[in-house]
Amino acid sequence: MNLPSQTTILHVSDTHLSPDFAASTEMWTAAVRYIEKTRPDLVIHTGDVVHDDPDSDRDHEFAAFQMRRLTAPWRIVPGNHDIGDSTPDPFRGLASAERLARFRRHFGPDRWSVAIGGWQLIGLNSLLFDNRLAAEEAEQWEWLEQRLLEADGRPIGLFMHKPPAINSLDEDLHVNKSIGVTSRRRLRALVVSGTLKLIGSGHLHEHVVLHSHGALLVGAPALGPVPAGTATWNLGLRCNGLVEYRLSGDTVRVRLLREADLASATPAGLRIIPSAYARACPPPRLPSIQRGASELADSCGRNRHMAENGTRIKAADNPMVYVILDGKRRALDEPSYVNIFSDWEGIDEVNVDDLEDGGAIQAGYIGSANGETYLVADSVKYRINGNATADRLHLKVGEPRMLSTEEFGALTDGAQLG
Numbered sequence: 001m002n003l004p005s006q007t008t009i010l011h012v013s014d015t016h017l018s019p020d021f022a023a024s025t026e027m028w029t030a031a032v033r034y035i036e037k038t039r040p041d042l043v044i045h046t047g048d049v050v051h052d053d054p055d056s057d058r059d060h061e062f063a064a065f066q067m068r069r070l071t072a073p074w075r076i077v078p079g080n081h082d083i084g085d086s087t088p089d090p091f092r093g094l095a096s097a098e099r100l101a102r103f104r105r106h107f108g109p110d111r112w113s114v115a116i117g118g119w120q121l122i123g124l125n126s127l128l129f130d131n132r133l134a135a136e137e138a139e140q141w142e143w144l145e146q147r148l149l150e151a152d153g154r155p156i157g158l159f160m161h162k163p164p165a166i167n168s169l170d171e172d173l174h175v176n177k178s179i180g181v182t183s184r185r186r187l188r189a190l191v192v193s194g195t196l197k198l199i200g201s202g203h204l205h206e207h208v209v210l211h212s213h214g215a216l217l218v219g220a221p222a223l224g225p226v227p228a229g230t231a232t233w234n235l236g237l238r239c240n241g242l243v244e245y246r247l248s249g250d251t252v253r254v255r256l257l258r259e260a261d262l263a264s265a266t267p268a269g270l271r272i273i274p275s276a277y278a279r280a281c282p283p284p285r286l287p288s289i290q291r292g293a294s295e296l297a298d299s300c301g302r303n304r305h306m307a308e309n310g311t312r313i314k315a316a317d318n319p320m321v322y323v324i325l326d327g328k329r330r331a332l333d334e335p336s337y338v339n340i341f342s343d344w345e346g347i348d349e350v351n352v353d354d355l356e357d358g359g360a361i362q363a364g365y366i367g368s369a370n371g372e373t374y375l376v377a378d379s380v381k382y383r384i385n386g387n388a389t390a391d392r393l394h395l396k397v398g399e400p401r402m403l404s405t406e407e408f409g410a411l412t413d414g415a416q417l418g
């Protein structure tokens with residue numbers, strides 16, 4: 001029997017990342033490895049990506065860097081630790097325009113819509129519901145109505161940080177653990193009309209599955225701290241892990257993956273590698289004499305060294321990653337980065353302003369022609385000198401794009417790598 005084609009979505013939540021809390025980063029790294037190996041179609045993070053303080057630029061920057069390690073497409077919505085809380089009993093204060101701007105600066109839009117696997121998946125900022133940012137909330141409801149119209153009958157899955165309800169979409173509870181009554185009623189109307197099939201959320205740090213008015217309400221467990229003792233309402237299963245959805249037609253299969261499941265899917269021999277970010281200062285590099293090499297100071301402003309062509313660099317206080325090509329720094333967007341590089345390890349933290357800005361790469365990939373492999377940045381090709389160079393520079397040379405004669409002929413030569 002042939003199984004119908006399936007689209008795999010991984011739902012992660014409550015990673016609570018900070019350079020000061022290694023346990024959260026290790027659990028996140030296990031998820032990154034799992035995602036690297038299983039290659040889901042989309043990863044959705046339902047918030048509390050930041051450890052605790054919504055005003056900590058340092059933690060936001062660290063968490064954004066960690067998200068950029070993902071080798072699969074991803075989307076995120078904010079949690080109360082990312083932009084502030086909603087009533088009642090707001091923890092560390094209410095969501096504010098300044099906090100929302102910080103989140104958007106580090107992670108991009110706080111709401112989004114993705115058509116995938118015959119479904120329309122929509123991310124919402126649940127901290128806007130029944131809160132003080134009334135104009136933002138009204139704009140979001142209007143935006144949602146437009147996205148629902150555009151879905152044109154496709155089943156819709158909604159993802160947000162706070163759960164839509166504790167027990168039922170009919171309840172009148174107003175508690176910190178879920179969204180408020182007014183917004184719950186609006187979502188219930190969409191469920192009752194048959195529009196909404198699935199609502200995924202986080203915040204509880206427990207895995208919960210409910211069925212209400214024909215919709216599936218799924219709470220993802222945390223990848224960060226698991227509550228202990230009697231401090232929680234004991235609504236679901238306390239564990240570290242994530243939720244997998246397999247979409248096929250208008251059905252969805254839901255599977256909980258616990259910590260041990262993530263580890264068992266990790267290829268033998270791979271170990272959890274501490275984030276490159278966690279290094280206070282990178283060790284000095286040995287000088288290398290090469291065309292295109294450039295002199296740099298590290299992020300501590302010392303140890304001036306020669307940076308090699310093809311090296312990835314970033315500033316200590318900014319998640320933007322650059323690759324050095326022809327002696328200049330070239331900014332990489334996420335698609336170009338994952339086309340060219342195999343992982344997010346070993347990125348040098350340096351004073352990026354020491355290097356001339358060569359402009360952002362619009363289209364970057366690894367290409368192959370005539371038995372040679374190249375890093376291609378827009379219209380320039382850089383020959384990669386052997387596997388040792390590819391390994392050292394973390395280049396993803398395993399599945400190069402085969403270049404046609406015309407494509408190859410249109411590329412000019414840059415400095416060789418290695």
Ligand SMILES: [Fe+2]
Binds near residue numbers: 016203
């Ligand atoms: Fe959380």
Ligand SMILES: [Fe+2]
Binds near residue numbers: 161204
């Ligand atoms: Fe939360």
